[in-house]
Amino acid sequence: MPEREQSTLVDRVTSKIFEMLLSGEIPLGGPVNEAALAELLSVSRGPVREAVKQLQGRGLVVKEPYLKARAVALTVPDMVEIFQLREAVEGMSVRLATQRMSDAELDDLLAAFSDAKQRGDGVALDVHVRIAEGSGNARVRALLCDELYYLLRLYRARSGKAPGRREDAFAEHWQILRAMKARDADLAESLMRTHIGRATQSLQALLETEAPPLGGTEERKTG
Amino acid sequence: MPEREQSTLVDRVTSKIFEMLLSGEIPLGGPVNEAALAELLSVSRGPVREAVKQLQGRGLVVKEPYLKARAVALTVPDMVEIFQLREAVEGMSVRLATQRMSDAELDDLLAAFSDAKQRGDGVALDVHVRIAEGSGNARVRALLCDELYYLLRLYRARSGKAPGRREDAFAEHWQILRAMKARDADLAESLMRTHIGRATQSLQALLETEAPPLGGTEERKTG
DNA sequence: GGTCGAAAAAGTGTCAACACTTTTGCCGGA
DNA sequence: TCCGGCAAAAGTGTTGACACTTTTTCGACC
Numbered sequence: 002m003p004e005r006e007q008s009t010l011v012d013r014v015t016s017k018i019f020e021m022l023l024s025g026e027i028p029l030g031g032p033v034n035e036a037a038l039a040e041l042l043s044v045s046r047g048p049v050r051e052a053v054k055q056l057q058g059r060g061l062v063v064k065e066p067y068l069k070a071r072a073v074a075l076t077v078p079d080m081v082e083i084f085q086l087r088e089a090v091e092g093m094s095v096r097l098a099t100q101r102m103s104d105a106e107l108d109d110l111l112a113a114f115s116d117a118k119q120r121g122d123g124v125a126l127d128v129h130v131r132i133a134e135g136s137g138n139a140r141v142r143a144l145l146c147d148e149l150y151y152l153l154r155l156y157r158a159r160s161g162k163a164p165g166r167r168e169d170a171f172a173e174h175w176q177i178l179r180a181m182k183a184r185d186a187d188l189a190e191s192l193m194r195t196h197i198g199r200a201t202q203s204l205q206a207l208l209e210t211e212a213p214p215l216g217g218t219e220e221r222k223t224g
Numbered sequence: 225m226p227e228r229e230q231s232t233l234v235d236r237v238t239s240k241i242f243e244m245l246l247s248g249e250i251p252l253g254g255p256v257n258e259a260a261l262a263e264l265l266s267v268s269r270g271p272v273r274e275a276v277k278q279l280q281g282r283g284l285v286v287k288e289p290y291l292k293a294r295a296v297a298l299t300v301p302d303m304v305e306i307f308q309l310r311e312a313v314e315g316m317s318v319r320l321a322t323q324r325m326s327d328a329e330l331d332d333l334l335a336a337f338s339d340a341k342q343r344g345d346g347v348a349l350d351v352h353v354r355i356a357e358g359s360g361n362a363r364v365r366a367l368l369c370d371e372l373y374y375l376l377r378l379y380r381a382r383s384g385k386a387p388g389r390r391e392d393a394f395a396e397h398w399q400i401l402r403a404m405k406a407r408d409a410d411l412a413e414s415l416m417r418t419h420i421g422r423a424t425q426s427l428q429a430l431l432e433t434e435a436p437p438l439g440g441t442e443e444r445k446t447g
Numbered sequence: 448g449g450t451c452g453a454a455a456a457a458g459t460g461t462c463a464a465c466a467c468t469t470t471t472g473c474c475g476g477a
Numbered sequence: 478t479c480c481g482g483c484a485a486a487a488g489t490g491t492t493g494a495c496a497c498t499t500t501t502t503c504g505a506c507c
Contacts, residue, residue, distance in 0.1 A: 010461070011460080011461095034487095035488075035489070045462045046462085047461060047463095048462095050274070054274055054277055054281075055277065060363070066232045066490085067468050068468095068469075068488095082362060082363045085364065086367070089313050089315060089316035089364075090313065093311065138305045138308055138309065140306060141308065141312075232489095233491070259459090268493070269459090270491060270492065271490085273460090290498050290499060292458075
């Protein structure tokens, strides 16, 4: 459960609350009660407050002064916004990575991808992470891997594995990697944007068919 | 000094610390001492802690557990990273705005821009804000206007007005607005990216000539 | 004189209590 | 019966004190 030994209580509390969001223990759009969480986790309200503030910074919790904090609703329009942002930033990420990764790093990435392809492993997201790390731009990496990533995980955990277009994704990733290997930054960026744009479109299609958002079961006490 | 009556103490403290960063009272790369700030501002350490955490979320302060927090160094390479991110996100911003803003809104924006041009007013940044608001994407707007904006302000305040290419900026903004009016999203995005890419290039040029970063004067007590 | 180690100092992390704000529910009046 | 206002309850905001970690300093030993 603890991803690795986290030194400070705040980090542990943050992880725990995030898990509660993933599992649905705190319903999407539901209230996030500091006191109840503090008692549940056997800690004071201070660390809970900071953890909530941190989650607020990541966009997982919304709140205004003196009003109850609420978990993000994560409606389909929300996800469309996030995917539009990802389209732009992942495009820049792969552009920079294409220019800055060494041949050795690229070969390594291609090999790892081939292996994963063999095993049928779901490391699709890892490709995006590796590219972001290869971009050499710490802010781009942090945005994609530390902020939007959490929202994606939450959405996928609660929406029932979302698109499920595994086959397409593999092919598209492969094309992107080939463009990187060919040092064609424009092509790589274009392919990446198309890749993510496809997911955006299937979301928007979902938006028109499925009116009811995926949301939590109901207004429920957090404790 | 208070932008507007802020209800909660944490917000006021956050603003105050940000001003201290802008003015240089807290040197870039210098230590951010919770206790000293608390005494200086006549508040408890709790609000200061949360304010620092918030600034940390905005990338203005870096810190790891039990170690002194430090103001961001804001080296030229840092700014290059930020501009690369901005290039991608502002591009998406103007693309979405071109698709979603109404004719009336666009005319309004064009008129406001013309007026500002007459007065020779430095509302250049406001164009970016208006476009981000017109994008209809709350996350894009928040990233550009609430997060990167603070870093830009800080950099401009401490680096001596940065590029100073006022003439070029006006012309480039005008071109962008014309593309928007023509509903040419591809052109608008392309122009915006070139516009920001120019600033990035002048930063990178600076990087090669000016080795010493702009940094703070020296390690100094915050109180 | 230099270096390793322990104690003190500085600074961050956590806690429990108190103050303020918002919401909820009740009561009286129209 | 419905509306407005008042009081209790719930929940957030703030505080000062205590615990833990890191850094610095001082002294003993080599």
